[in-house]
Amino acid sequence: MQLQSTTKQKGDAAEDRALQHLQAQGLQLVQRNYRTPGRGGGEIDLIVRDPDGTLVFVEVRQRGRQDHGGALASITPTKQRRIVFAARHFLLKLRQIPPCRFDIVAVEGEDLHWFKAAFNA
Template structure:
């Protein structure tokens, strides 16, 4: 669902479910502007009051930054961004720059 959403927005899907020893990237994509995007996908599957993107806490942000740095080494010529896609039933919210890569 998230990959199809990004494709409809003219993103190129580079890979999905990329595993490292220290974490996993749900989707690695290329924005139409050339930015390499590490995408964290969060889905609401229960009656929890919180929104899915709220699960991206400080520990998860730190892990995403580490994953982005690993990807940055493979794409040194491209800017890197971390986005979160939040899915609740049929509603998809795309939060760009959800975690700031310095």
């Protein structure tokens, strides 16, 4: 009997794969699964630093199929606002704010697509 993997396990596997890809491109992990305190806040899957010093907030989306536009289309304006909210909360902890950008890594089946500067704050 084969066990079905949970949505969380699939999401964690997609994040692992995205992180490996980004690290292979020279980015360094700052924090994983950053969450704001309280209800209704936001979460950031990966926070990484680009070799040029840019702090990159990465949303990882995984979809098995292309229905409804696939992984990239699942980043709604509401989801973007929550990511930006969490990023601002994270930046409050820093003494100096570096250049920042918001990337998306879309994992669809065996394909991985990295969209740099996918949206703005």
